[in-house]
Amino acid sequence: MSFTFFLKRAAFAALALAALMTSAFFLVRLTGDPVNLYLPVDASDAAREAMRVRLGLDRSLPWQFLDWAGDMLSLDFGTSLWHNRPAMDVVLEALPNTLALGAIALTLAFVAAVIIGSIAAVNAGGWIDRAVNVLSQAAASVPDFWLGLMGVLLFAVTLRILPTSGFGGPIYWVLPVACLFARPFGTLVQIVRGSMIEALNATFVRTARAKGARSGRVTFVHALRNALLPAVTVTGDLAAQFAGGGGVVEVVFGFPGIGKLLIDGILKRDFAIVQASIFAVAVVIFFINILVDMLYASIDPRVRVE
Amino acid sequence: ADAASDTLTVVVTDEPKSLDPCDTDLSGNSRILHNNITEALVNLSPADGSLVPSLATGWRQVDELTWEFKLRDDVTFHDGKAFDASAVVAALKRAQDPALACEVGLATLKGVKFNAEVVNPTTLLIKTDIVEPILPNKMSAVDISSPATPNDGKSRSPAGTGPYKLAAWTPGQSVDLVAYDGYWGDRPAIKNATIIWRAESAVRAAMVATGEAQIAYEIAPQDGTTEQDHAFPNAETSLLRIDAEIPPLNDKRVREALNLAIDRDGLVGTIFHQDAQKAMQAVPPSVFGFNPDIPGWTYDPEKAKSLLAAAKADGVPVDKEIVIYGRIGIYPNSSESLEAIQAMLADAGFNARLEMLETSPWLKKLLKPWDKERQPSILQTQIDNTEGDAVFTLPNRFTTDGNQSTIADAKLDTLIADASKATGDERKKLFEEAFSYIAIDAVNIVPLFHMVTIARVAENVTYTPDVQAGNEIKLKSISYR
Amino acid sequence: MIEPLLKVQNLSRHFGSASAPVRAVDDVSFEIANGETLGLVGESGCGKTSLVRTLLKLGPATSGSALLDGVDITTASGRRLHELRRKMQVVFQDPYQSLNPRMRVDRLISEPWALHPGVVPKGSWREETVKLLESVGLRAEHADRYPSEFSGGQRQRLGIARALALNPTLLVCDEPVSALDVSVQAQVINLLAGLRRERNLAMLFVAHDLAVVRHVSDRVMVMYLGKIIETGPKQSIFNAAAHPYTQALMSAVPTPDPRRRAQRKRIVLQGDLPSPANPPSGCRFRTRCWKATSICAEQEPALTARTAARGLLTACHHADSEIANEIPRLERT
Amino acid sequence: MTSTSADVLPARERRSRRILWFVRALTGDPMAVAATIWLLIVALAILADASSLLGENRISLKARNLPPFDFGQSWTLWLGADALGRPLLVRLIQAASTTIGIALVTVLTSLIGGTLLGVIAGYFGGIIGNLVMRICDIILGFPTLLVALFGLYLFGPSVGNLIIVLAVTRMPAYIRVARAETLEVRERLFVDAARVFGGGPVWILRNHILPSVAPTMLTLASVNLAMVMLFESGLSYLGLGIQPPSVSWGLMVAQGQGYLSSAWWLGFFPGLAVMLTTMSFNLLANWFRIVNDPSQHWRLVSRRR
């Protein structure tokens, strides 16, 4: 991918980001005023008004917007009401956790799905295929939060081999990763299996057989690379979703990631946090998309034409 | 945890919002700070609510508007600054600084101007602009932080005089405390304490079971059934606030019927913990001004029906839909309790609909101003009174000007105003009268229970939570067996 | 002189940006008289379909005009276009794609009537459908089936029946038999020839198979890279073609007679069709032409009569020169 | 050549043959059979509930958290009772109507809206098309959960709003697919043919494009049905979706979370129901795809020999 192409995309993404942030600005403000949440119920009206003035919420929305836009341009995302700290600091603490969690779960899911999906496709119609099909459908259909709760019940509360929740060493990652793994895994197996079956029936695979290639070579050299594209696309989409946080799963496990931060931010009307998170997530998604495109081009030369 | 028996892990519901000593009105903050990191001039006795010395050794009322405090002289803050009268002056000033919007200033100290003067390093005068008969009680909520605490924003690294100092606050994960070597009082048995937070009661309970934590607070009743679970009254009273201005709820018979329709005995021991006390008024018995003579409501759906019928005969629109506004997670099982109550009201002939709200919209319903055209409603709420005096409960909720008050009754207004200014037995009598008036004449609440909190304590730890455990973890009183 | 049915003048169709256009059809002029069949041949990608689509107003003309009965197709719109559409119908190449697989035959055939109310009253649609089906050799009960239930040849008959529904005066056939099986091709060609006779249809018959064109056309037009390089009556083209490309094209068609394979003189062209986005200068065929000289690179040959053959117009500088005996064969490596 | 010219069957016969083929194809896939049975059970349960055959399920605090599999009790209590003593089975059935009802209405809304918008954007392109696609991009730029959070906070968590929010967040997927399909179908020869006959845009959209796009959209919808159910459950779990006293499977899991260690069945069964139903929809969608793809037919029939 050429540099100018990258710049063009970046410019386009910046425009989209501006639109996104603007809509986010108005949307969060429409969710209501944080003042009541941040003052004791017994606080006086004067105190409430004072806080509104302090936060600039007394001014008309267009003025607030201009102010905010100015801050944004100087990359000032404001101070978190709840954390009493610069919002971007808080976001940047949470983001790596989420990214690590998503990356681990997705990588595992992708690798496992490619292997298992390929095996199923090679044995299409056989009992292995059917077993894989049922298993992956189940994995694709399981609500992640429920899986999390049941995992806690079984492994933490009953068997006591894993911690219930929290954040720390590798052992704390097992259950959250497992929960986030399930659905991508199920979906990807289905996709790999489908595109592998298609690839295995493609004429070029028949060519490879006619050339005398044995089944391992046919499957993993000729068919797989062609079958990978849809899986990469879906993984990219999933990665973009995960960048927004493992949402519910993070809540279940009290995992300090961006998803939990966002949900808390909205519950607590912490505008700065919400906006900073959206910004950070959008930037991450931009890079994920670039990465996916690069992967795409390296897998399929037909995509290289800009 | 057993290996490092000088370390204790406590699990609470939420991460503290700040660790600023002037925010100790938030229980999440004060649990970590109060009497662990920072201390106040006086403490309230958990037994009877009486005042006991803390950083102040003695106090007296000099005149109507002036109190004098004698301070300890052997105390230093965690940051090495000496504790003296000027530190108290600074802390009090900081707590009332409108720019900081301290919780203590906005709630406990609200409406009164406190001016402190240094007499000498161990003597302090506090003057008020109006009569403040319970000034020492209020001072029990004002934690004294080091004079070096910055004034331009809330602090995340408090320095106090308490037995523990802050070791680390890892946002999103934990707050770590370590025993302070220079503490003026007895050395605590536990050297290191870690406070972590989990939103789910079941998880918190499980963590003590699995050894991930030694103390877990706010266990839901269904989990709080083992030997390790201790229930303690937490100074909260749950109730339903009736919006008595909107028909049909403006008819007293209808409001009485609401009270009669609820089977409090059925709720206790199931949805509410069995140690919860049926309430007749808005404050628990430990509060100064509590009226023990108010009769409790008995469950009598038949009578409720007949009251409704009578009201209906007089043209009261009793069939109008009444909304029950609940708040998600206000206490354990809060929505179950309202589902049950809604069913009970329906059985008694009410047309009630339940609406569960998240905190922010719920606050909109709780606080004035309200829409003129609003639907008749009752609102789930709970009132806490840790300061131990009725004045912290009544004016805002039951006077015409109160920002959460659904009642506008001149007689009650004067009663409460007089009581607030009075002292001693007079004060007590007037407050009792006010509570009785609310419960029997005004009937604008459906009192439910004086609530309990359940804490789960690991078997190898000695700790018995008391009535103040909702707001403090007295770490220095805890030890391993 | 009577006006021709279709008169195309300097018609061009370019794709892509104006700065670097793909000249799919470049400055093409021809005429079709009433009842006449004009065959159009050319290699894949030479612009046949683009020309057809422009004539059918499925895409805009870049420049030039095409008058059908005196009305310019390229500028017509609204009612006038709608009227034009009645007179001019099309049979597409791919019978599998040109019939909506989700429509039953009766609906497919009556679609033109629904769009042109008044041609056939709704009450007699069924009757007329059956008549049309029978005229293309299908049966009445076929009206209730879906296209997928027909064979390729039958589908192409459906396509023809539908094209005839509005009783057009000009039928444009874009490779109507290329996708069909050998034995079926003959059926469809016979059908088209018969219909043409019965209805006095004028046809523009596009194909890349010279044998097919030879069978149906009165006149033939050869296209190369967006240009018409030779045109003339069938006899002249097939017996006295003067353009090297036409000659090569004809010699490349294999003859189904094994006895003759030894004596055949086959011209095997070198290389592929150049890109229409960047055509060679001068004569477009020069890059593959064995007669090419320097003039071919400099000057574009005009389409004019260059030999004695009756009515034959050729766009080649060397049309009359006799260097054709140096016909190359593919190098044997 | 796919000719079947030999014998012409009357329409009715062909239809019944087709039905027969569907039945045969279904029995060729045991998982699809299982999925069908499960969905039928769910549908019957919903019907029974709607016609109030199950009777009332009164709160009975004495029966609070009654454990499951006590077959001595009335059958409604075989899956235990919930925190208010209501039979869990009956609650599950009530929740089924909400969960599946919401999923159906949502999918229908986004299917119709998304298809129309996508087809229009694809067929006309230009400014309208671009505008539609850019709005899609923005919606997709927000994490899905966030759009839902915003929507529900803005408009309050009611069933209607939940449906709107879910439909809006799902709509871009439909728009994109419908647009892509339209771009492809638009170039098909039969569309050109219709234009040569004089068909205008509306005619072509209605008679050619929409019917051609429909099968893909329906497949997408069937997969989305499952996704929406999961999503609604997730939102209800966060306290944003269905509010008590209404009940949905997701909400039941959420409420069951408080009883994780004291009454596991409260959260277990509704989660299981979500999973089985989602899986059934997915399996059937899968099966449907194979049935409609002749190149995969052998999967369904080969084992019948």
Add this chain to the structure above:
Amino acid sequence: MALLEVEDLQVSFVTAAGRILALNGVSFSLERGEVLALLGESGSGKSVTASAIMDLVPNPPGEINQGSIRFDGVELLQLSRNERRDLCGDRIALIFQDALAALNPVYSVGWQIAEMFRIHRRTPEGGVEKAVIDLLTAIGIPDPESRARQYPHEFSGGMRQRIMIAMAVALEPDVIIADEPTTALDVTIQAQVVDLLETIRKRSDAGMIFITHDLGVVAELADRVAVMYAGRVVETASVFELFEDARHPYSIGLLASQLRMDTDEDELVPIPGSAPNPVALPSGCAFRTRCPRAEGLCAEVVPSLETVGPGRQAACHFPVSPV
């Protein structure tokens, strides 16, 4: 003994509509250095025959029910999977109709040709590279070094087909099976490709099965012809005999319906009707419903492939008598 002998081959497919006998007893043989044209309409089973020889019949849904395929005296159907694979590409090569689909889109053309050597030979890498360049040069690709690094989509249709040919002949196989290698090409390109194929084949004196439905190409190229109809070989003859003196009514019909450039006769005689539905083939002779000579017997007895002259056979109860 012939180089390749196919006898009574039967292949079936399971489809939604029912079981299809794609091949219903196909027999023919191929000598070394001979070009055998497999002629027939679409769906007559030409490609399936090629697949069966190359062990490419997808299973499921396809299955070889009976028959034998002998190559160089070895019964292929009795070999193991991997033994068959080793033969393919090395000694028997296949060229597909649609080169764009048949080349792997994600690997460079050079890589795909080189793979032949990697699979079957232990040629050192440098040698492989050289061999690839030589092959590309041989098929007339200009600038072979850089073209070898390009991908199939960067080539024109004719070039792609030539690359397919290069790949097939890379190891100088004994038998080349070309499945309609020119059908998708223009006449001018078709001439290029046919020329190339003949040149290369002659060089190694390989036998070739040339699958087509174009009588012109057959006349140009073939030594012998096997005409297929509905999964059977209905006639085999030398190319001259077939064009001048076909015996089977279907062969005759096919010849009559062919458009030709060399005669001016105006009326084409198509075969009436259309190809039979493979699920419900007519009883007896599959062609009888379209056959002008059909009689009662044809509906009852399937005609077997009988010798009707020296070196030629026909499957017809009432073959056209010799001229």
